[in-house]
Amino acid sequence: MTIRVSKLWFGYALAMAWFYVLLWPLLGIKADGLEFGASFAIWSKVAVASAILLGLYQLKKVGAFGFVERPAKVVGKAAGAVAARVPTWVALALVAAVAVAFPFFTERYAHDVAISVLVYIILGLGLNVVVGLAGLLDLGYIAFFGVGAYTYALLSVHFGLSFWLCLPIAGGFAAIAGCIIGYPTLRMRGDYLAIVTLGFGEIVRIVINNWMSLTNGPNGILGIKAPGIYWWNGKGFEHMLLNSLEQLYYIILALAVFTIVAVYRLNHSRIGRAFEAVREDQTAAELMGVDTLRIKLLAYALGAVFGGLAGTFFAARMKFVSPESFTFIESAMVLSMVVLGGMGSIPGVILGAVTLIALPEVFRGFELYRMFVFGGVMAGMMIFRPKGLWPAKRMGARSEERE
Amino acid sequence: MTQQQPILELKNVTSAYGRIKAIREVSLKVYPGEVVSIIGANGAGKSTTLMSICGVLHPEQGEVWYDGVRIDGLASDLLPARGLCQVPEGRRIFPRLSVEENLDMGAFFRKDAAAIDHDKNRVFQLFPILQERRKQYGGTLSGGEQQMLAMGRALMSRPRLLLLDEPSLGLAPLIVQQIFRIIREINEADGVTVVLVEQNANLALKSSSRGYVLETGNVVMEDSAEALLANPDIRKAYLGE
Ligand SMILES: Nc1ncnc2c1ncn2[C@@H]1O[C@H](COP(=O)(O)OP(=O)(O)OP(=O)(O)O)[C@@H](O)[C@H]1O
Ligand SMILES: [Mg+2]
Numbered sequence: 012m013t014i015r016v017s018k019l020w021f022g023y024a025l026a027m028a029w030f031y032v033l034l035w036p037l038l039g040i041k042a043d044g045l046e047f048g049a050s051f052a053i054w055s056k057v058a059v060a061s062a063i064l065l066g067l068y069q070l071k072k073v074g075a076f077g078f079v080e081r082p083a084k085v086v087g088k089a090a091g092a093v094a095a096r097v098p099t100w101v102a103l104a105l106v107a108a109v110a111v112a113f114p115f116f117t118e119r120y121a122h123d124v125a126i127s128v129l130v131y132i133i134l135g136l137g138l139n140v141v142v143g144l145a146g147l148l149d150l151g152y153i154a155f156f157g158v159g160a161y162t163y164a165l166l167s168v169h170f171g172l173s174f175w176l177c178l179p180i181a182g183g184f185a186a187i188a189g190c191i192i193g194y195p196t197l198r199m200r201g202d203y204l205a206i207v208t209l210g211f212g213e214i215v216r217i218v219i220n221n222w223m224s225l226t227n228g229p230n231g232i233l234g235i236k237a238p239g240i241y242w243w244n245g246k247g248f249e250h251m252l253l254n255s256l257e258q259l260y261y262i263i264l265a266l267a268v269f270t271i272v273a274v275y276r277l278n279h280s281r282i283g284r285a286f287e288a289v290r291e292d293q294t295a296a297e298l299m300g301v302d303t304l305r306i307k308l309l310a311y312a313l314g315a316v317f318g319g320l321a322g323t324f325f326a327a328r329m330k331f332v333s334p335e336s337f338t339f340i341e342s343a344m345v346l347s348m349v350v351l352g353g354m355g356s357i358p359g360v361i362l363g364a365v366t367l368i369a370l371p372e373v374f375r376g377f378e379l380y381r382m383f384v385f386g387g388v389m390a391g392m393m394i395f396r397p398k399g400l401w402p403a404k405r406m407g408a409r410s411e412e413r414e
Numbered sequence: 415m416t417q418q419q420p421i422l423e424l425k426n427v428t429s430a431y432g433r434i435k436a437i438r439e440v441s442l443k444v445y446p447g448e449v450v451s452i453i454g455a456n457g458a459g460k461s462t463t464l465m466s467i468c469g470v471l472h473p474e475q476g477e478v479w480y481d482g483v484r485i486d487g488l489a490s491d492l493l494p495a496r497g498l499c500q501v502p503e504g505r506r507i508f509p510r511l512s513v514e515e516n517l518d519m520g521a522f523f524r525k526d527a528a529a530i531d532h533d534k535n536r537v538f539q540l541f542p543i544l545q546e547r548r549k550q551y552g553g554t555l556s557g558g559e560q561q562m563l564a565m566g567r568a569l570m571s572r573p574r575l576l577l578l579d580e581p582s583l584g585l586a587p588l589i590v591q592q593i594f595r596i597i598r599e600i601n602e603a604d605g606v607t608v609v610l611v612e613q614n615a616n617l618a619l620k621s622s623s624r625g626y627v628l629e630t631g632n633v634v635m636e637d638s639a640e641a642l643l644a645n646p647d648i649r650k651a652y653l654g655e
Contacts, residue, residue: 052537281522284511288519291508294470299492300500300523 016069027058039173107194110264114257122256124372126328128395129263130321131364133270135348138318138356140274142346143355143403144283145310146290148205150342151192151212155185155315157337159322164232164332165225174238174327178320185319186312193311197304213344231333235326238262259328266324270317276355277313286310287355351392353399362400363390419482421446421466421575421607422498427476427486429459429466436462437631439476444575449601449608451618451639454602454628458613461503463628464577467609468500480575485617495523498575501581503611505564513544516563530570537566540596557624558589565593569600575607576600580606582614590614594621608610615652619643627652 014071031054070076114122138152162181166172172180192211196204219226226232237259241248253259269374275281288296297303326332344367352363374384392400422444429437437459452460465471467478469490478486480498493499499520508516511524517537521530538545541562547555552563561581562583569575582590598621600606611620619625619639627635627648635642642648 284515284519285522287511287515288508288522291510292506295502295506295508296519297470297490298494298500298506299519299567300491301519302489302491361535 019065019069023061027054030054030057031322034081063335075322114260119256123258126256126260126263128323128365128368129260129267131345131348131368132267132319132361133263133317133324134345135352135360135364136270136274137314137321137342139314139349139360140277140286140308140317140343141310141314141356142349143360144286144290145280145307146287147196147307147310148201148208149311149314150209150339150346151215152208152314152345153337153339153341154192154212154215155188155318156322156341157215157326157334158185158188158315159319160326160332160336161219161226161232161322162319163323164235167326168233171236174236174323178323181323182228182316182319185315185322188319189311189313190308192315193308197307209342210341212339216334216337219337220288226334230329231335233331235330235332237330238327259324263324263328266320267326269359270320271361274317278355278357282306282309347389351399353402356399356403357402359399359401359403365386366400418445420444420479420611421481422464423477423479424467425477425479426479427463427466427473428652429462429471429473430580431462431471435474435631437466437628440628440631440633441476442626442633444607444609446574446607447601447605448624449597449610449622451610451612451615451622453615453618453625453629453642455591455651456613457630458628459555460628461579462631464502464579464609464611466501467577468498494571494573496575497572499568499571499575500577501564501579503579504583505557505560507552507555507560507563507567509551509604511552512549513552513555514564516567517544517570519568523571529572533570533572537569540569540599541566546577546634558585558593560592561585561594565596568636569606573606575609577609579611580613582612582617583608590617595608599619615648616643 031050034054035047038053039046062372071080113125117125134152134156137155138149141149141152142149159181162184163174163177166177166180192208196207199207220229237252237254239250239252242251243249255263285296285301288299288301289303289306289310289317293303296306325336328333330338348363348367349360350363351358351366352361370388371382371385420443422442424440424442426439426441428435428439440459440463442450442452442463452463454460462471466473466486467480469485469488471491473486476486477484480493481496483496485493485496486497501640508519511519514534517534518530521533524530543559544562544566547559549570552560555563561583565581566580566584581593581597585593594617597608597610601608610618610622622639625637625642626633628640635648636646637645643653
């Protein structure tokens with residue numbers, strides 16, 4: 012026991028020393044010399060906090076909290092049993108009800124965050140088709156978001172086409188872009204694929220940035236129309252633009268639900284199975300009669316469609332697009348959601364999007380250290396839950412699943 | 415039997431990886447209903463031969479004829495629908511698909527749901543362990559179970575010609591016997607023609623009617639299974655006597 016305890020504290024000391032080595036250069040190296048005060052102040056706070064946590068953990072191990080833990084366990088078990096008996100559709104209905112009622116009991120700011128979360132959910136689910144199902148690493152996914160956004164922006168500004176008409180058009184353009192980007196990469200695997208898709212993502216952004224006559228370059232496109240609907244006003248139908256955040260929230264909610272249903276059906280379809288087979292073993296899939304090249308192209312195209320849909324909404328919501336919104340960091344963000352949530356798992360990706368978009372908002376209090384904390388949380392997650400927050404399917408239950 | 419049209423015929427097939435020729439001018443014939451063995455040392459080109467038949471590797475020279483059609487230019491994914499399926503070396507099941515999903519992949523190109531169900535039941539009858547492990551991930555099966563899954567998956571495509579690449583690899587003797595019993599059963603009861611690649615020459619030849627011996631990419635011998643088993647050179651080289 013004593014050996015284990017001292018080992019724990021030794022690890023703690025090492026981690027804290029390491030943390031200071033990381034922290035000091037960030038805060039202590041200034042133009043006018045070296046400084047230790049600020050970094051030491053922060054470091055000592057973190058050190059004390061983690062020492063307390065470590066102490067609590069040890070007390071827990073020893074059983075000092077038995078008086079709370081035992082009843083808590085009983086309650087937890089009972090709650091778990093109840094939850095297991097609640098049918099899936101009840102849980103889903105509950106989630107749906109909360110999602111629909113959300114704008115009524117929240118503020119503008121919350122609507123804004125919720126809209127972002129939903130956009131990223133669509134992006135995450137779209138990328139998940141490519142990465143999670145078909146196993147093709149795509150580091151340029153945001154390009155399809157950009158294609159969708161610019162498709163709607165241009166069609167709306169120049170031709171006055173409506174949002175609803177542009178949704179399928181943008182989805183189609185994104186799918187074509189997906190095929191164009193996918194085609195040359197079909198025979199690549201792993202690292203090469205990552206690099207090429209990364210390059211393509213940047214190419215799309217740079218083209219948008221430099222094609223002044225079409226896209227107005229870095230200045231972007233202004234004056235994009237919001238989605239409109241025909242509304243009965245007592246005398247006749249009247250055209251109305253949905254400008255308010257609540258209305259936009261419901262539109263993106265509907266798009267997200269559509270995406271979830273579509274991706275769910277895809278997951279459980281023959282094609283979805285073929286995606287997975289290609290991911291698992293390409294040659295074996297070929298021997299089973301899967302046209303692997305076409306299946307991969309289809310994965311790129313389908314994944315891109317959702318990116319295009321999300322992009323269309325994004326343009327309509329912002330009423331402005333510029334190349335800045337489609338940088339590599341966005342691709343990385345969407346990929347992080349997929350990996351963090353659990354590759355191939357729909358609830359996982361949703362949870363990943365909520366975590367990655369909402370969490371930094373929660374951490375706003377940390378101001379400058381927001382991304383720092385964010386990075387720490389990500390690293391921690393990958394250490395403690397490497398398969399993601401909500402991993403896909405079960406892993407090899409040998410005896411339990413027997414009938 | 416020899417009066418029949420062969421179901422599979424290789425005519426002087428040469429295949430290469432880059433500039434290295436792995437098999438040279440390999441010719442062989444397989445007649446409907448036969449079990450034919452291909453034996454040879456490690457690196458002799460047995461797997462390469464099977465991959466050349468299946469179109470994963472396209473021969474540099476020569477022709478592959480299957481069922482009266484020349485197939486050496488065809489894409490590999492078109493062959494299962496024509497009744498030609500391979501159980502590749504090392505099984506290559508889909509590790510993160512369940513046993514049942516693996517089997518479904520075998521019937522990927524088929525649309526006849528009722529017949530697929532029937533065939534799945536037939537596979538479960540041949541390999542009861544697979545039914546027991548239906549929901550388990552393929553990758554968590556034992557080696558022997560994976561071999562059975564790989565064979566079951568291939569059977570789901572209703573093959574008329576089944577290519578088996580080292581089905582006994584790494585399996586305990588008892589399981590090997592079970593696998594070979596099932597190979598015979600598939601051949602006799604379901605009428606599937608089998609090409610069997612094996613290190614275990616003794617067992618393979620005992621289950622076959624004819625055999626080919628490959629050595630460094632060339633066919634060096636071709637004879638009935640009994641004759642090969644009786645041949646002192648073969649006994650020395652491949653049966654360890
Ligand atoms: N992908 C490849 N690239 C380059 N050379 C290869 C490749 N695959 C096989 N070879 C070479 O081709 C030759 C024949 O290999 P093959 O796999 O057909 O042998 P084999 O008879 O199946 O052997 P084993 O009994 O060990 O499976 C070997 O010399 C091997 O090194
Ligand atoms: Mg081999």
